[in-house]
Amino acid sequence: MAAFGLYSHIRTNRIRSILLIGGLFFLVYVLVFAGSLAGEALAEDAPFDVLVSRALANLVTAIPVATLVALAWIAIAYLFNRSIIGAVSGARDVSRQEAPALYSLLENLCISRGLTMPRLAIIETDALNAFASGLREDQYTVTVTRGLLNALNRDELEAVLAHELTHIRNKDVQLMVTAMIIAGVISFFGEIAFRWLRFAPLRASGSSRASNRNGNSGGGGAAIALIVAVVVAVVAMVLSGVIRFALSRSREYLADAGAVELTKNPDAMIGALMKISGRSDVPAMPSSIMEMCVDNPRQGFQSLFSTHPSIDNRIDALVRHAGGSPSAPVRQEEARPLPPQDDALPRQGPWGPRRGPWG
Structure with a gap:
């Protein structure tokens, strides 16, 4: 892929992503409306249009509170996202002394493009995966799994690190x-909305019986309003997932292309992807973190809700646009092995003898 074309795709993708983030934030207010509509329906069996009008009025009143809650959530995550992600993923930071070879690979890639060196972390699992995280420069972290270190040779691991650095460079x-x-904020408001609806049928029937005893048949709109509230809440939650999927899928192609640009070795990226395929799931990893990984094998029905394009499609893109070869993994086995780490990183897998500047 030509440089001009690559950077044009990055700019276009960034603009589209900002709009998608705006849509994601809008869904917070949609869920507040659903909860308000449910609350009005449970309070009185009025005509449907009256209940909707009241719910909209409540929404206008609730918007400042909902916004403050969302912003507070974001502020906390902005300050502590690195420690939160590290805790839920089980990653631990490693220094140059603990992982000299891995650290040098990442450092050399950063030097070649004038990037600030991110932190480096490792997850002790046999799964093959990696991800980058952070909201600001001092939080940027590249995390790899032990399985990835054990299975990939030097060139393939360098390609994966370049892939993650591209995510950082592109602000992904x-x-x-x-x-x-x-999405966490949406889940919070979604939980509130669904709690309102948990005992909705019982309360609605009780409200209806009370109206009948008072000789007032009500407006008959409560049941319809409750159904609408449920549908709106469900649609909002589904759209939240769809927006996140849309954010993830196109970025993986661009990160693969960026890895080739950094390493000048499309075959290494192809070899890494083929080894990762089918071995990338980290069972204890939350789905929200898996969405940031090199590969996310967790998919919905018929791949409609998969956050990543398939490995086959990504390899095909590298072959067609980056000059890679489908037989790359065969040749890559003869590439330079990654030198062994010190005692902090056990010597397992296809590690070669200590040599060169990593010794």
Whole structure:
């Protein structure tokens, strides 16, 4: 892919992503409206249009409170997202002394493009995966799994690190972490809305019986309003997922292309993807973190809700646009192995003898 074309795609994708983030934030207010409509329906069996009018009036009143709650949530995540992500993913920071070879690979890539060196972390799991995270420069972190270190050779691991650095360089990590935070806000308001609806049929029938005893048949709109509230809440939650999927899918192609630009080795990226395929799921990892990984095998029905394009499609893109070869993994096995780490990183997998500047 030509440089002009690549950077044009990045700019277009960034603009589209900002609009999608705005849509994600809008869903917070949609869920507040659903909860308000449900509350009005449970309070009185009035005509449907009256209940909707009241719910809209309540929404206008609630918007400042909902906004403050969302902004407070975002502020907390902005300050502590790195420690939160580290805690839920099980990652631990490693220093140059603990992982000299891995640290040098990442550092050399940063030097080649004038990027600030991010922190480096490792997850102790046999799964093959990696992700970048952080909302600001001092929080940027590249996290890799032990399985990835053990299975990939030097060139393949360098390609994966370049892939994650591209996410940082393109500001993908900021958008994805922001999307994860707002999705948490949506889940919070969604939980409130569904709690309103939990005993809705019982309360609605009780309200209807009370109206009948008073000789007032009511407006008959409560049941319809409750159904509408449920539908609106469900649609909002589904759209929240769809927006996050839209944010993730296109970025992986751009990050693969960025990895090739940094390493000048499309075959290494292809080899890494083929080894990762089918071995990337980290069982204890929350889905929100898996969405930021190199590969996310967790998919919905017929791949409609998969956050990443398939490995086959990504390899095909690298072959067609970056000059890669489908037989790359065969050749890559003969590439330079990653030198062994010190005692903090056990010597397992296809590690070669200590050599060169990593010794």
